[in-house]
Amino acid sequence: MGTISNQAYMSSNLTLGDMLHEIASCYRYLGSDYRFKVMAYTAAARTLHGLNIDIASYVKRGAELRKLRGIDEDIALEIMQYLRTGKIKTYERLKKKVPLGLLELMDVKGFGPVTIKTIHEKLHVNTRNEMKIALLSGRLESFEGMGQRKIENMKRGLKLFKEVHSQLQLWDAISIGSDVLKQLLALPGVKNAVICGSLRRNKETIADIDIIVMARRKYWEKISQTFCDLPFVHRVIVAGGKRISVLLKNHNTQVDIQLVHEHEYGAALLLLTGSKEHSIALKKWADNKGFLLNENGVFDAGTGKWLAGTNEEEIYRLLGLQFIPPELREDKGEIEKAAKHRLPLLVEENDIRGDMQVHSSWSNNEEEIETIARHVRRVYPQYEYIVITDCLSGQLGTGGLQPEEFINQFAEIDMVNKALGQQFVKKGVDVHILEDGSLNLQDNILQQFEWVTASIVSGFDKDNTGRLIKACENPNVHCLNHPSGRLIGKRDAWTVNWKKLIEKAASTGTCMAINAQPDRLDLKDELVKAAIDKGVKICIGTGARDLNQFDLMSTGVAVARRGWCTKENILNTCSWKEVEYFKQYKQSIMCNTGI
DNA sequence: GCCGTTTTCGGCCCGACTGTTTTCAGTCG
Numbered sequence: 001m002g003t004i005s006n007q008a009y010m011s012s013n014l015t016l017g018d019m020l021h022e023i024a025s026c027y028r029y030l031g032s033d034y035r036f037k038v039m040a041y042t043a044a045a046r047t048l049h050g051l052n053i054d055i056a057s058y059v060k061r062g063a064e065l066r067k068l069r070g071i072d073e074d075i076a077l078e079i080m081q082y083l084r085t086g087k088i089k090t091y092e093r094l095k096k097k098v099p100l101g102l103l104e105l106m107d108v109k110g111f112g113p114v115t116i117k118t119i120h121e122k123l124h125v126n127t128r129n130e131m132k133i134a135l136l137s138g139r140l141e142s143f144e145g146m147g148q149r150k151i152e153n154m155k156r157g158l159k160l161f162k163e164v165h166s167q168l169q170l171w172d173a174i175s176i177g178s179d180v181l182k183q184l185l186a187l188p189g190v191k192n193a194v195i196c197g198s199l200r201r202n203k204e205t206i207a208d209i210d211i212i213v214m215a216r217r218k219y220w221e222k223i224s225q226t227f228c229d230l231p232f233v234h235r236v237i238v239a240g241g242k243r244i245s246v247l248l249k250n251h252n253t254q255v256d257i258q259l260v261h262e263h264e265y266g267a268a269l270l271l272l273t274g275s276k277e278h279s280i281a282l283k284k285w286a287d288n289k290g291f292l293l294n295e296n297g298v299f300d301a302g303t304g305k306w307l308a309g310t311n312e313e314e315i316y317r318l319l320g321l322q323f324i325p326p327e328l329r330e331d332k333g334e335i336e337k338a339a340k341h342r343l344p345l346l347v348e349e350n351d352i353r354g355d356m357q358v359h360s361s362w363s364n365n366e367e368e369i370e371t372i373a374r375h376v377r378r379v380y381p382q383y384e385y386i387v388i389t390d391c392l393s394g395q396l397g398t399g400g401l402q403p404e405e406f407i408n409q410f411a412e413i414d415m416v417n418k419a420l421g422q423q424f425v426k427k428g429v430d431v432h433i434l435e436d437g438s439l440n441l442q443d444n445i446l447q448q449f450e451w452v453t454a455s456i457v458s459g460f461d462k463d464n465t466g467r468l469i470k471a472c473e474n475p476n477v478h479c480l481n482h483p484s485g486r487l488i489g490k491r492d493a494w495t496v497n498w499k500k501l502i503e504k505a506a507s508t509g510t511c512m513a514i515n516a517q518p519d520r521l522d523l524k525d526e527l528v529k530a531a532i533d534k535g536v537k538i539c540i541g542t543g544a545r546d547l548n549q550f551d552l553m554s555t556g557v558a559v560a561r562r563g564w565c566t567k568e569n570i571l572n573t574c575s576w577k578e579v580e581y582f583k584q585y586k587q588s589i590m591c592n593t594g595i
Numbered sequence: 596g597c598c599g600t601t602t603t604c605g606g607c608c609c610g611a612c613t614g615t616t617t618t619c620a621g622t623c624g
Contacts, residue, residue, distance in 0.1 A: 036607065040596035072597050112622050145621085150614060276624045283609055294610065 013055050016082055017048030019091055020075070025103045026094035028113045043070030050332075050526055053499040056083055101127035110150075110157030118143065132158055156237075168253060169488055170555050171518035173199050173206035176248065180232075180255055181211060187226050189219025191262065196272040201326045202558035204488060204521050208254035212268050220259045227257070260295075266311035267297045277331035278324075285335055286319055293319075327561040346561045349554050351573040354385035357430070357453065357481065357515065357541025358550075362409055363390035363400045365545045369409075370416045373425050375547050385576050387428040387451045388413065389481075389541070392440055403445060410448075426450045426576065430481060432457050437470030439477070446476035451579075453479040453513060453541075456494070460485060465497040472501075472510040475590035478583055479511040479539060482522040498527060506534045509586035511571055514540045516556030517549075528563025537582065538563075539571040 024041035027034035047070045048055065058065045065076045078088045099120050105111045105128060119125050122143065125134050135155050140146045168176070177195050184193040190213055194200075197210030215223055224244050228236045237245040237254070244257040260268045271279050271294070286293035292301045297309025298318055308314045316323045321338040325346055328334040337343050359365040360372060367375075369388060376386055390409070393400030401409065406429070413425045428451035432440045439446070439454065446452050454471040456464055464485070471477050483501070486493035505512055512531050515522050520543075523531065528538055540556040542549050560570060567573045571582060 037596055039607070043597075070597070074596055109623080114621060145615060147614060147616095150621095153613085271624085274624070279624070280608060287609080292610090 012083065013048050013051050016055060016079065017045045017051075019082065019088060020045035020048060022103060023088070023091050023094060025106045026091075026098045028106060029098045029103065029117060030094075031113070040070065040075070044075045047071060053530075054497060055079060057497070057499060059083055099126050102131065104128065105131060105158075108157045110154040115154070128158070167205040167207050169518045170199075170202060170204050170206060170521070170558070171552065173209060173253075174555070176253055177209045177211075180209065180248075183230055183232075184211065184213055184227065184257070187223050189215050189223055191215055192265070194269060196269055197256075197274060200273045201275065201329060202555070202562060204524065204559070208256055210272055211255065211257045212265065212272060213257055213259050214262055214265045215259055217261065223259065262310065263306075264296045264309045266313075266315055267293070267309035268295045270312045270315055271295050273326050273329065275330050278329035278334070281331045281335055282319070285321075289319060291319065325561065327558065328564065344564050344566045347557060347565050347567045347570050347573060349557045350382065351567045351570070352382070352540065352553060352557065353575060354383050354387065354426075354572045355542050355544065355550060355553060356387050356451070356479070356513065356539040356572050357389045357428075357543045358386045359543065359545050360388050360390055360409075362388075362405075363393075367547060369412055369425060370419065372544075372547070373416055373420060376550055377420070377424065380550065380553075385424055385426050387426040387541070389428040389430040389451065389453055391430040391432065391455075403441060406445070406448070423576070428453065430455055431477070433467050433471045435459055435467070437467040439471070439474065443474070443476055446474075449476075451479070452477050453481040455481040456485060460491065460494050463495040463497075465495070465500055468496065468501050469504045472504045472508045473590075475587055477510065478586065479513050480505065481513045481541075482515040482520050483512055484522050484524065484527065486520070486522055486524075488519045488521065493522075498530060502527075502531050502534050502536055505531065505536045507589070509582070509589050511537045511539050511582070514538060514556045514559050516540060516542045516552040516559070518552065518555065521555065521559050523559070523563075525559050525562035528560060528565060532563065532565055532569045537571045538565060538569055541572075 020041050024038050024045060027037045027041065047068050051068070055065075058068070059080055065079060066072055071079070078090060082088050102116050102120060102125070105116055106113065119131065119134060119140065123134050123139065125131050134140060135151060135158065140151055141148065177199050181193055181195060184190055192214040194212055195210070196212050197206075197208070199206050199209055213223065220242065224239045227233070227244055228239050228246060232248050233246045234249040235247045237247065239245070242259040244259070246255050247253070248255060258268060258272060270282075283293050286298065287301070290301050291307070292299040293315070296306075298307045298315055299305060300307060308318045313323050316338070321335065322341045322343050324334050324338050324343065327346065328343065334343065355376070358372060360369045361367055365372070373386065376383055388409070391400050393402060410427055413427055416425050417423050427449050429441065429446070429449050431446065431452055431454050433454050433456050434440060435458070454474075454477045456467060459467075468480060468483060471480060484493035484496065485491070504510075512523055514528065523538070532538060538560060540553065540560060542552040542556065544550050544552065571579060574582070
């Protein structure tokens with residue numbers, strides 16, 4: 001019986017969530033008698049996976065654990081059991097009843113519990129690889145209910161299994177999606193086309209690109225044919241009726257297209273945007289109100305009369321709900337808020353008045369400050385400032401300044417601002433938080449900058465709560481840059497006690513950044529929400545390394561929107577004068593608390 | 596197993612599609 005180390009915190013949430021998901025899979029395998037247990041454990045797993053605060057801290061406060069969605073007496077006991085012993089007895093018991101090697105297949109397209117069970121029992125198949133061999137052997141075809149096409153489906157599911165785990169990053173998906181969309185809109189007969197699915201919700205990673213195409217029925221076949229013949233199509237999976245599904249040459253990305261009539265466009269858009277959880281909750285909501293909601297529209301449940309479906313706005317209105325922006329459609333309380341007309345008015349890209357993180361030729365950008373400034377002023381006329389945040393040389397090996405060089409950079413910035421006739425370029429720095437929480441620039445130098453953002457660039461495998469807290473306590477640090485350190489698809493977030501850190505950021509008036517680099521998007525949406533709920537200000541920076549990267553602001557804003565941010569939550573929707581007030585506010589707190 | 600403006604029991608996650616059948620089980624979003 002060991003104590004829980006700090007390092008174990010965040011990984012507990014994920015491992016425990018995975019274990020609860022496995023328990024759900026076991027029950028799913030065991031049959032429909034257990035379907036409600038499946039729902040319960042799935043819900044609990046989802047809660048754990050989305051939890052930003054280490055689960056162990058809930059346990060310390062006893063009753064708190066059961067306030068979490070989907071966790072009541074039994075699962076709470078099992079969670080405590082896990083934290084004490086690393087095991088859950090229920091899971092140990094279930095493991096003896098199911099073929100463990102096949103459980104992962106439960107999440108593979110084409111496989112369900114019944115199919116897996118049948119094959120396991122008849123052919124003694126126990127692993128994914130044995131399943132593959134069985135599928136190729138042709139022995140399944142003699143089974144009842146196993147036709148050629150079903151078997152082909154399962155083979156494809158298995159083949160795509162790996163690709164399911166390598167999803168597209170949002171930025172790449174946006175670019176691929178808009179290319180495809182452009183081509184579709186140009187096809188004869190296409191009245192309108194729009195991205196839906198997880199891409200429309202701006203999720204940070206995207207499995208496949210979903211598009212809805214509005215067209216008269218008589219053009220569907222022609223549209224389908226013409227699209228499938230386009231040069232970027234690698235392979236056609238389905239094409240016929242109202243569905244087109246293809247793999248693109250580029251990245252082997254799957255694109256799913258649905259053709260719809262004009263009167264059902266809104267309903268289809270709504271349900272194909274999802275999330276699945278939001279759609280189900282919305283259908284249930286409709287049901288309670290005496291409506292039937294499906295992809296063709298909203299109907300009177302009693303008479304079957306069609307009531308709405310042309311656009312999403314009228315559907316939400318009919319259901320008595322405020323319009324819910326796609327980014328919020330995750331069944332995380334947005335429907336209840338929409339019913340009370342209390343949804344936040346989300347921040348928009350147009351609200352942004354400056355970029356809080358920009359690199360120049362002094363570190364890892366090819367471009368000179370003046371070129372950057374003139375480019376940004378031309379392309380983003382609404383911007384009032386950009387903050388140059390180069391770092392010191394040394395730790396990263398690539399460029400950077402010596403401490404004494406900043407005086408030269410300041411002179412260059414002054415010159416550029418003079419030439420522009422506006423204080424457009426702000427003097428910032430990206431300072432590194434060292435192992436002991438101190439910074440790699442002295443306070444008397446830091447005081448000369450207009451904006452100081454602090455990053456961790458080493459010691460990824462440690463608990464970094466202490467270092468980040470110490471940075472917050474420095475009155476000269478205005479912002480924490482990429483606070484979680486994760487690199488999407490490459491490196492997990494380091495361990496941080498987010499509850500503690502967010503409380504510290506709030507009490508010290510320290511801002512937290514959304515770094516909009518495509519593989520970072522750090523802070524991520526859920527932590528952004530946790531932070532603003534405690535009153536922490538968020539700022540968004542692109543970390544631009546070339547002139548094109550200023551466009552990344554759009555995905556940075558998307559993360560903020562997924563984190564329920566209004567304009568007021570985002571510091572760089574303010575004028576620089578207001579940013580100065582924010583900095584003074586921190587100074588005054590630090591003086592009063594005597595830190 | 597969870598949950599409650601139907602609250603300590605009796606509900607919960609729906610409708611469409613696919614592939615297989617010939618009336619429906621299994622899977623998907």
